[in-house]
Amino acid sequence: MRRDIRxxxxxxxxxxxxxxxxxNDMPExxxxxxCWAECKGW
Amino acid sequence: xxTGKAILRKILSTEYYFLRYQNKYILYTMGGKxxxxxxxxxxxxxxxxxxxxxxxxxxxxxxxxxxxxxxANRKSSSRFIKNRELSxxxxxxxxxxxxxxxxxxxxxxxxxDRSVIFLDLNIFSLALDIIxxxxxxxxxxxxxxxxxxxxxxxxxxxxxxxxxKMARAKSDEYGLPLLMHVTTNGxxxxxxxxxxxxHIDSITLSIDGLSKHQNALRPLPNGKPSWxxxxxxxxxxxxxxxxxxxRITVTDKNVHDIxxxxxxxxxxxxxxxxxxxxxxYCGRSLDTDVQGPEHNVFIExxxxxxxxxxxxGNPVSYSGVRALAQFENDSFCGIAxxxxxxxxxxxxxxxxxGMDNAYTYGYYNxxxxxxxxxxxxxxxxxxxxxxxxxxxxxxxxxxxxxxDCPSIRITSSRSDISxxxxxGIGRCSLNKSIVLAHILMxxxxxxxxxxxxxxxxISCAETYGG
Numbered sequence: 329m330r331r332d333i334r335x336x337x338x339x340x341x342x343x344x345x346x347x348x349x350x351x352n353d354m355p356e357x358x359x360x361x362x363c364w365a366e367c368k369g370w
Numbered sequence: 371x372x373t374g375k376a377i378l379r380k381i382l383s384t385e386y387y388f389l390r391y392q393n394k395y396i397l398y399t400m401g402g403k404x405x406x407x408x409x410x411x412x413x414x415x416x417x418x419x420x421x422x423x424x425x426x427x428x429x430x431x432x433x434x435x436x437x438x439x440x441x442a443n444r445k446s447s448s449r450f451i452k453n454r455e456l457s458x459x460x461x462x463x464x465x466x467x468x469x470x471x472x473x474x475x476x477x478x479x480x481x482x483d484r485s486v487i488f489l490d491l492n493i494f495s496l497a498l499d500i501i502x503x504x505x506x507x508x509x510x511x512x513x514x515x516x517x518x519x520x521x522x523x524x525x526x527x528x529x530x531x532x533x534x535k536m537a538r539a540k541s542d543e544y545g546l547p548l549l550m551h552v553t554t555n556g557x558x559x560x561x562x563x564x565x566x567x568x569h570i571d572s573i574t575l576s577i578d579g580l581s582k583h584q585n586a587l588r589p590l591p592n593g594k595p596s597w598x599x600x601x602x603x604x605x606x607x608x609x610x611x612x613x614x615x616x617r618i619t620v621t622d623k624n625v626h627d628i629x630x631x632x633x634x635x636x637x638x639x640x641x642x643x644x645x646x647x648x649x650x651y652c653g654r655s656l657d658t659d660v661q662g663p664e665h666n667v668f669i670e671x672x673x674x675x676x677x678x679x680x681x682x683g684n685p686v687s688y689s690g691v692r693a694l695a696q697f698e699n700d701s702f703c704g705i706a707x708x709x710x711x712x713x714x715x716x717x718x719x720x721x722x723x724g725m726d727n728a729y730t731y732g733y734y735n736x737x738x739x740x741x742x743x744x745x746x747x748x749x750x751x752x753x754x755x756x757x758x759x760x761x762x763x764x765x766x767x768x769x770x771x772x773x774d775c776p777s778i779r780i781t782s783s784r785s786d787i788s789x790x791x792x793x794g795i796g797r798c799s800l801n802k803s804i805v806l807a808h809i810l811m812x813x814x815x816x817x818x819x820x821x822x823x824x825x826x827x828i829s830c831a832e833t834y835g836g
Contacts (some may be wrong), residue, residue: 333414333426334426335410335419336410336413336414336417337414337426337427337428337431339408339410340407340408340411340414340431341407341408341410341411341415342405342406342411342434342435342437342438343405343406343407343408344405344406344813345402345403345404345405345434345437346402346404346405346812346813347402347403347404347441347562348402348403348693348694348808348809348812349402349694350693350694350695351404361574367461368728
């Protein structure tokens with residue numbers, strides 16, 4: 329393995345991981361007009 | 371943990387983006403995983419991707435990389451998309467009239483300027499039969515009627531009541547529950563307030579923040595102030611209705627006060643949702659001195675106010691940035707379904723505010739007593755989902771804005787529009803900046819608005835798609 333890659337492996341840090349919220353974060357809102365009707369048009 | 375080969379496959383197949391904010395490196399996947407890492411980790415992931423090689427990399431580090439890339443499985447389609455293929459709407463959005471009790475300076479429909487038209491309720495009855503029959507056929511549990519459109523639905527109060535009664539009667543006839551929603555300017559008295567609170571399931575109340583904004587931007591037809599009436603309506607709904615919220619149009623006149631508006635509304639109406647939408651250039655705004663908001667001010671004020679509103683439990687939103695969409699082929703709004711919007715003249719449109727005639731895809735035929743639709747136009751409307759927007763395909767924010775409002779997207783790409791006019795239209799950098807802010811908040815990184823604005827510009831330059 330190349331020296332620079334070995335160095336990268338040594339230095340690499342992943343500090344923390346978070347899952348962003350998925351889905352409709354405004355559950356009662358309609359994406360048709362973004363109101364409160366939760367319908368997606370149909 | 372997966373085997374080395376499986377991790378390599380994940381690195382090669384996951385769509386992810388590296389975002390740089392100040393001196394921090396963030397990896398963001400289209401599955402919504404976001405990780406804070408150092409530059410060496412970024413370089414290593416890039417190296418693995420380019421060389422398709424993980425030999426010699428410690429298992430613990432590979433495990434961390436795998437965790438950063440793993441996310442919830444995304445669904446490729448949804449029920450509504452399947453129904454879309456069949457053209458079977460179970461909701462109608464109805465515009466009862468083009469007349470209005472206000473003369474808002476930016477009204478997309480220039481409501482009140484043209485000769486007054488009211489919807490023929492026989493046409494509405496036909497639309498109701500369509501949605502209830504479809505719902506029955508599709509075994510859906512509910513039908514929906516939404517009052518919105520080119521004027522104020524409550525302008526002709528007897529017509530409004532008649533239409534509500536008609537829809538409720540159809541609901542009984544078909545044995546299917548009906549949800550009714552009204553978007554209103556709130557300019558009416560206690561009788562109307564009480565009726566809406568009793569008979570309408572959910573309400574959107576348009577207001578422009580503080581009294582000075584409302585009176586200047588949303589005057590009555592005689593030019594007099596409208597604040598006292600609309601705030602009385604808000605107070606009535608607060609006491610008597612469970613499901614309602616504010617909608618505020620943001621212009622250059624009120625953008626500097628967004629956080630004050632949020633402070634006022636959230637302390638006076640705790641828990642009530644507040645939605646902000648930057649003004650869209652069309653209708654009356656083309657002839658007045660009202661302009662779209664400066665994006666940097668919008669972002670700063672919006673983020674400041676959002677944090678404040680959380681103390682009072684008021685959800686604050688803007689349609690250009692939402693939680694990550696669950697479906698790859700989703701669209702910003704129902705325009706790509708397309709929406710079944712019935713205009714006061716009997717035509718069917720996918721969007722009321724669209725300036726483009728392309729959004730009109732059908733009309734009511736008096737001779738046959740049927741709606742006639744243009745299938746070619748429907749096909750074209752269905753290409754307005756984010757999946758078909760070429761410029762969105764390499765953007766980390768695309769599943770948060772879903773390609774943004776198609777009407778705005780189309781308008782901003784026109785070459786015959788001046789730069790001044792475009793202000794407030796091209797919202798990509800605004801949306802990307804706010805998505806970046808949400809990512810930083812999730813990672814608990816302190817936000818500096820100026821740096822976020824830069825982030826919105828550069829983030830897409832450093833992307834590695836799967």
